[in-house]
Amino acid sequence: MNLHEYQSKGIFRAAGIPVPPGDVVSNVEDALAAAERFGYPVVVKAQVLVGGRGKAGGVKVVRGGEELSREAGRILGMELRGLKVNRVLITPSAEIAREYYAGIVLDRRNESPLLMVSPAGGIDIEEVARAGPEKILRIPIDGRGLPGYRARAAARFLDKDPAVQKRIVPILIRLVRAYHDQDASLAEINPLAVTKDGLVLALDAKIVLDDNALDRHPDLAAMRDLSAEDPGEIEARERGLSYVKLDGTIGCVVNGAGLAMATMDLIQFHGGKPANFLDIGGSSNPDKVEAAMHILTGDPRVRAVLFNIFGGITRCDDVARGLLLALDRLNVRIPIVIRLTGTNEKEAREILGERGLMALSDMDEAVRAVIARAAEAA
Amino acid sequence: MSVLVGRATKVVVQGITGRDGSFHTRGMLDYGTKVVAGVTPGKGGDKVHSVPVFDSVEEAVAKTGANCSVIYVPAALAQDAIYEAVDSGIPLVVCISEGIPVRDMVEVSAYTRGRQVRLVGPNCPGLISPGSCKVGIMPGTIVKPGKVGVVSRSGTLTYEVVWQLTRAGLGQSTCIGIGGDPIVGTRFADMLALYQQDPGTEAIVLIGEIGGSDEEDAALLIRRAISKPVVAFIAGQTAPPGKRMGHAGAIVSGGSGTAQEKMARLQEAGIPVAKTPSEIPGLIAAALRPRRKSKLKLVRAKAKKPAPATRRRGR
Numbered sequence: 106m107n108l109h110e111y112q113s114k115g116i117f118r119a120a121g122i123p124v125p126p127g128d129v130v131s132n133v134e135d136a137l138a139a140a141e142r143f144g145y146p147v148v149v150k151a152q153v154l155v156g157g158r159g160k161a162g163g164v165k166v167v168r169g170g171e172e173l174s175r176e177a178g179r180i181l182g183m184e185l186r187g188l189k190v191n192r193v194l195i196t197p198s199a200e201i202a203r204e205y206y207a208g209i210v211l212d213r214r215n216e217s218p219l220l221m222v223s224p225a226g227g228i229d230i231e232e233v234a235r236a237g238p239e240k241i242l243r244i245p246i247d248g249r250g251l252p253g254y255r256a257r258a259a260a261r262f263l264d265k266d267p268a269v270q271k272r273i274v275p276i277l278i279r280l281v282r283a284y285h286d287q288d289a290s291l292a293e294i295n296p297l298a299v300t301k302d303g304l305v306l307a308l309d310a311k312i313v314l315d316d317n318a319l320d321r322h323p324d325l326a327a328m329r330d331l332s333a334e335d336p337g338e339i340e341a342r343e344r345g346l347s348y349v350k351l352d353g354t355i356g357c358v359v360n361g362a363g364l365a366m367a368t369m370d371l372i373q374f375h376g377g378k379p380a381n382f383l384d385i386g387g388s389s390n391p392d393k394v395e396a397a398m399h400i401l402t403g404d405p406r407v408r409a410v411l412f413n414i415f416g417g418i419t420r421c422d423d424v425a426r427g428l429l430l431a432l433d434r435l436n437v438r439i440p441i442v443i444r445l446t447g448t449n450e451k452e453a454r455e456i457l458g459e460r461g462l463m464a465l466s467d468m469d470e471a472v473r474a475v476i477a478r479a480a481e482a483a
Numbered sequence: 484m485s486v487l488v489g490r491a492t493k494v495v496v497q498g499i500t501g502r503d504g505s506f507h508t509r510g511m512l513d514y515g516t517k518v519v520a521g522v523t524p525g526k527g528g529d530k531v532h533s534v535p536v537f538d539s540v541e542e543a544v545a546k547t548g549a550n551c552s553v554i555y556v557p558a559a560l561a562q563d564a565i566y567e568a569v570d571s572g573i574p575l576v577v578c579i580s581e582g583i584p585v586r587d588m589v590e591v592s593a594y595t596r597g598r599q600v601r602l603v604g605p606n607c608p609g610l611i612s613p614g615s616c617k618v619g620i621m622p623g624t625i626v627k628p629g630k631v632g633v634v635s636r637s638g639t640l641t642y643e644v645v646w647q648l649t650r651a652g653l654g655q656s657t658c659i660g661i662g663g664d665p666i667v668g669t670r671f672a673d674m675l676a677l678y679q680q681d682p683g684t685e686a687i688v689l690i691g692e693i694g695g696s697d698e699e700d701a702a703l704l705i706r707r708a709i710s711k712p713v714v715a716f717i718a719g720q721t722a723p724p725g726k727r728m729g730h731a732g733a734i735v736s737g738g739s740g741t742a743q744e745k746m747a748r749l750q751e752a753g754i755p756v757a758k759t760p761s762e763i764p765g766l767i768a769a770a771l772r773p774r775r776k777s778k779l780k781l782v783r784a785k786a787k788k789p790a791p792a793t794r795r796r797g798r
Contacts, residue, residue: 211585213695213732216592216666231737248593288586317558317731318584347729351721362663362729363637363692366718370742371759373721382722384729415639415646417608417622446646448622468643469761 106314109152111194112328113310117294120283122276124307127196136177137170139195145169146198151180151190154333156229161185166198191332199306204296205263206230207277209246209284211291218246220281222259226296251281264299272305273297287325288318337381337400344396346385353378355479356401356410356439358394360385360419368413371468377476380407385424394427395434402437409440409479411471416447425453429460440478444471484683485612485657486632486674487575487601488551492616495520495540495549495573497556497564499531503579504555507620508532511553514623516616519547540571551575553609553618558582561605565591569600577618578604578668585731588666595668602668606731608638608660621645621658629654631767632678634671635690636663636697636730640718644690644760651764653771656684663730665694671701679709686712686770688763689754691745693719694733698745702752712770715749716757717742 108116114124128139129152140147151163158164163185167173183190204226212219223241225233233240242262244255256277260270276297284292291313298308319326331339341348347362351369355377359365362384369379381401385393401407414424424445431437443464445453450466457464465471494511498504499521509532511518518534520543527538537543540552552568554561554577561580568576583605595602603610609619613626620638625646631653635641641660648655656678661669671689678684687709691698698717705713720742722728724735735741746756755770757763 211589211665213665213697214700217589229737231739248590285586288584290585315585316727317582318586320559321584349723349726349728351723359639361637361639362733363635363640363690363718364643366692366722366728366733367640367643367716367760369721370718374759379721382726382728415642417625417639417642418620419639447625447642467761469759 106316106319106329107154108312108314108328109154109330110150110310111152113292113312114307116283116287116312117280117307117310120279120286122279122283122294122307123305124310125196125199127194129192129194131181131192133174133177133181136173136193136195140167140170140173143195143197147173148196148198149173149176149180150194150196151183151185152192152194153185153188153190154330155186155188158185163190188333199298199308200301201296201298201308202301203264203299204308205299206233206295207280207297208291208293208295209281209289212245215245218281218284220244220246220251220259220277222263222277224263226298230295246281250285251278253278266303269299269303269305276305276307287312288315288322289313290315337403340396340400341383344393346383346393346397346400348400349382350404351379351381352406353380354406354408354483355475356380356383356404356407357413358383358385358397358401358410359413360415360424364413364415368411368468368472371472372411372476375469375472375476377472377479380404391423391427391430394424395431398428398431398435398437402435402439407439408482409442409475411475412441412443412445413468413471414445414447416445416450418448420449421445421447421453422449422456425456429456432460440475440482442471442475442478444468484681485615486677486681486684487603487657487659488610488616488618489612490615492551492575492618493517493519493547493549494551494553494618495522495543495547496534497522497540497552497554497568499523499534499536499555500526500529501555505531507555507579508534510620510623511617514617516618520549540567540573544571544573549573551618552577554578554580556580558584562587562591565602566594569595569598574600576600576602576668577607577609578602579607579609579619580604581606583664585665588664592666603659604662604667606664607662607667608641610657610659612657613655619660621660625649626658627654629656630683630685630771631655632674632681632684632687633658633690634674634678634687635660636692636732637690637718640690640760644688644716644763647761647764648688648767651768653764653767656681663692663732665732671697672704675701675704675709675713679711684711686714686767688767689713689715691715691717692730692733693717693722693728693735693742693745694730694740696740699748702748702754705754706752713754714757714763714766714770715746715754716760716763717745717749
């Protein structure tokens with residue numbers, strides 16, 4: 106789960122990392138009131154869960170009330186890379202001398218967290234890694250957290266001024282601790298800014314949480330911003346499905362994540378465009394099948410739906426019953442192509458056959474069929 | 484012949500009284516697996532499908548000589564279950580549980596490092612050596628004894644491929660799902676090394692997916708140390724960046740971990756990469772024909788010199 110900048114800054118602040126003050130507002134009046142309190146100039150920052158907000162016009166420094174009204178009014182309600190901006194962060198503009206990067210991610214190859222710091226701040230760390238890998242210091246993190254001596258080495262790598270280094274050390278130690286304590290999969294300060302008077306501040310913040318750990322962090326789980334998500338994806342999560350919306354026309358309902366990806370790929374291979382990733386999971390609860398159909402039929406771009414079920418633990422007859430249930434309860438007007446094989450395949454064919462539905466058993470054949478049906482429906 | 488599990492495997496099921504544990508214990512027994520014990524704290528003395536239940540893994544091992552554990556406990560209890568199995572001296576621990584926090588697995592990884600244990604999973608379907616032993620949840624009906632080793636990060640996609648192999652008359656030595664999480668106990672490279680040593684395995688199918696760099700590491704190892712033919716398939720070519728595709732580990736982040744990148748690395752190592760799952764049996768059959776095999780070796784010899792190995796620790 107991705108957190109907004111203001112939420113991430115809240116976590117950093119609570120962890121003892123210096124963060125500039127800020128107010129999250131959703132209208133121009135509140136923005137003006139916040140700016141009065143901080144004093145101009147202030148920065149208006151769109152709170153949406155996408156990168157590159159600055160380049161897309163979602164971040165603006167303003168010097169007075171009139172300019173703030175105009176810019177806050179423009180940013181609130183604008184679309185930023187497909188996401189509507191409902192909130193902006195108003196924060197005093199700092200006088201920056203230097204900008205650095207500090208971030209911690211999971212290093213899958215070494216199976217441990219990895220702290221990265223770079224004097225090239227304010228830009229994507231992936232870009233730095235490509236253009237100047239020597240500008241990144243990498244520190245693997247083990248069960249000890251970040252030992253002081255390694256934090257000091259990292260601070261020396263970033264800044265020549267011993268007074269500034271002294272301020273960076275506790276920030277890095279606390280960043281590593283926050284990553285651990287909150288079960289994050291990414292915690293990033295970019296830029297970590299040194300102001301003209303030598304203070305060190307987290308000017309921007311990004312935290313991604315491990316979805317599998319949210320159960321033990323009810324406070325963090327409550328931070329989920331539903332307005333930032335696709336309604337289908339929200340419904341899917343509530344009904345225990347794994348769904349990702351894409352921009353094609355062929356919906357797919359599959360059991361298992363790997364097979365679901367392979368099905369999308371096969372649709373593209375045979376010349377179609379997948380409308381989604383959807384995994385109904387290992388169990389074959391008919392309600393889940395109905396929920397899946399509800400989500401897919403709610404997407405106006407979907408012209409045909411492919412069921413691709415490999416019965417192992419999932420029983421094909423259960424999926425067939427779920428599909429009939431969905432057809433009874435929902436007004437489904439698009440063609441459906443079914444591919445079933447494995448456990449209780451015969452029973453499933455009988456159940457479907459009574460309703461005049463036919464199931465194929467070969468995956469390639471089914472994919473070609475659904476592409477043809479989608480083309481007819483267009 | 485097979486790897487990791489076979490006729491000598493004696494299984495203890497952790498979480499045997501739970502819904503999943505009990506259901507899949509039945510499935511393993513039906514397949515002929517020697518399930519000798521179950522463990523659920525507080526339920527010692529019970530029986531599930533005639534299998535005796537103990538309060539601890541230590542007791543189960545002492546009384547039954549179990550040498551493999553399979554874990555079906557809820558995610559929140561899985562780390563503890565793995566620790567218990569490892570500390571009881573079990574050499575092979577298969578964790579089926581899904582949804583374990585990454586931090587728990589970082590800690591498990593640090594703990595098992597240097598210890599004499601092989602962990603398979605978590606978030607995996609387990610493994611099956613056709614005709615002799617099944618540990619986990621793979622359907623026994625789709626496999627057939629033979630010479631192809633199958634290793635995959637997926638569940639049902641593995642079944643799909645195994646079923647297509649079986650229908651084409653290509654039986655399997657051992658099929659294993661290593662799991663879809665960012666951190667898993669056994670990786671592609673570990674399995675390739677095991678298949679290479681196994682006299683009963685003559686060709687290997689590797690089924691990868693987006694996320695991480697396990698397939699790239701496997702490609703490096705194949706160039707260096709695997710002489711048996713390998714055929715690969717990578718799922719997720721159409722997956723958008725930054726979105727998790729069901730599996731916790733299946734995500735393209737910061738432009739790395741793409742299917743295209745993985746396919747390129749494997750092809751550079753001289754490995755045929757199937758464009759669709761249905762191409763796999765044909766590629767395996769071709770690789771098993773002697774003439775074609777030598778041709779494959781030629782391609783591999785011509786492939787670029789391997790980069791310095793970034794192999795993980797040996798186990």
